[in-house]
Amino acid sequence: MKKSYNFNAGPCVLPKEAIESTIEAIRNFDNTGIGLLEISHRTPGWERIMAETVALWRELLNIPEEYEVLFLGGGASTQFFEVPANLMKKKAAYLQTGVWAKKAAKEAKFYGDVEIVASSEDKTYSYIPKNYNIPLDADYFHITTNNTIYGTEIKEDLDCPITLVADMSSDIMSRPVDVRKYGLIYGGAQKNVGPAGVTFVIVRKDLLGQTGRPLQTMVDYRTHIGDEPKNKSMFNTPPVFAIFVMHETLKWVKSLGGVEAMNKINKKKSEMLYAEIDRNSMFVGTAAKEDRSIMNHCWVMAPGKEALQDEFMAFAKERGMVGIKGHRSVGGFRASLYNACPIEAVEALVACMQDFEKLHK
Numbered sequence: 001m002k003k004s005y006n007f008n009a010g011p012c013v014l015p016k017e018a019i020e021s022t023i024e025a026i027r028n029f030d031n032t033g034i035g036l037l038e039i040s041h042r043t044p045g046w047e048r049i050m051a052e053t054v055a056l057w058r059e060l061l062n063i064p065e066e067y068e069v070l071f072l073g074g075g076a077s078t079q080f081f082e083v084p085a086n087l088m089k090k091k092a093a094y095l096q097t098g099v100w101a102k103k104a105a106k107e108a109k110f111y112g113d114v115e116i117v118a119s120s121e122d123k124t125y126s127y128i129p130k131n132y133n134i135p136l137d138a139d140y141f142h143i144t145t146n147n148t149i150y151g152t153e154i155k156e157d158l159d160c161p162i163t164l165v166a167d168m169s170s171d172i173m174s175r176p177v178d179v180r181k182y183g184l185i186y187g188g189a190q191k192n193v194g195p196a197g198v199t200f201v202i203v204r205k206d207l208l209g210q211t212g213r214p215l216q217t218m219v220d221y222r223t224h225i226g227d228e229p230k231n232k233s234m235f236n237t238p239p240v241f242a243i244f245v246m247h248e249t250l251k252w253v254k255s256l257g258g259v260e261a262m263n264k265i266n267k268k269k270s271e272m273l274y275a276e277i278d279r280n281s282m283f284v285g286t287a288a289k290e291d292r293s294i295m296n297h298c299w300v301m302a303p304g305k306e307a308l309q310d311e312f313m314a315f316a317k318e319r320g321m322v323g324i325k326g327h328r329s330v331g332g333f334r335a336s337l338y339n340a341c342p343i344e345a346v347e348a349l350v351a352c353m354q355d356f357e358k359l360h361k
């Protein structure tokens with residue numbers, strides 16, 4: 001097989017260990033002689049995997065008792081409307097730090113007033129707005145902690161005077177999180193905790209059932225909490241494949257020492273790449289330095305070097321770099337260094353950037 005380094009933004013690189021054990025489970029799940037994709041989700045073996053997956057989430061993120069951990073379908077995009085459906089009485093506030101945040105606010109408008117407290121759209125979302133006012137009469141304040149497309153990140157858990165809701169699709173499990181500062185955290189699994197097909201929701205239970213709004217059964221989080229532990233996220237058929245890979249991925253995170261250890265490794269990888277972006281005369285970074293993401297790294301050709309963009313892309317491709325084309329709204333390049341991206345991949349990318357510079361000196 002050709003050596004390649006996967007920098008895709010999502011779906012993206014997964015731990016090899018998780019892939020291998022999933023392949024085995026597809027052949028023979030839990031020593032039943034039946035494959036993972038062919039079992040009933042009501043078998044004890046599967047109920048154990050579900051319970052273990054929730055337990056791994058609780059352990060890794062230190063999730064307090066009063067929160068539920070749910071695994072749903074529909075992607076983070078479905079949470080854009082399920083969050084306001086469940087939490088918004090009259091009004092919600094949104095911080096607009098990218099197109100995902102903008103899309104989330106758009107769906108919230110179906111349920112009430114939406115106040116955009118600040119936006120960085122004026123500069124292609126290359127920074128995180130500061131110094132905004134959170135309206136105290138809003139039912140919650142929604143943020144996107146990591147802006148996958150632009151490579152900006154809110155790296156600290158904000159102190160928020162009202163319920164804080166966060167889309168953590170692309171930085172969940174990359175660092176410790178003080179869950180108590182949030183009312184609800186959600187995201188698609190396919191950036192840092194698994195494959196596409198499952199969405200995680202961590203929600204403080206006392207926030208539910210307060211709107212007076214009748215909800216469709218599937219939209220109501222309480223349906224998925226269920227009345228018995230074995231029914232949790234099992235109201236209907238759960239996406240067993242995606243949840244199993246998530247289970248294996250989280251086991252891997254735990255084996256490396258959990259999210260604190262991940263964060264150390266992630267910072268090291270990220271600093272290596274930003275150091276090269278800043279040093280290399282061929283390139284410049286696009287995100288404001290203080291807001292740079294440790295997951296997604298965006299850069300473009302330096303002024304005067306723009307004509308070399310396609311050449312660098314071809315050069316990098318030849319050296320096995322996959323998925324470094326920037327999103328069309330930013331242009332240039334983006335390398336996503338999620339948990340499962342090995343440090344060797346970052347070293348290879350840095351060497352590739354250095355060699356390209358030498359070629360043009």
Ligand SMILES: *Cc1c(COP(=O)(O)O)cnc(C)c1O
Nearest residue numbers: 075076077100148167169170188
């Ligand atoms: C990818 C992404 C989404 C969309 O996720 P889907 O699961 O595809 O709906 C939402 N928010 C952020 C921050 C993302 O990176």
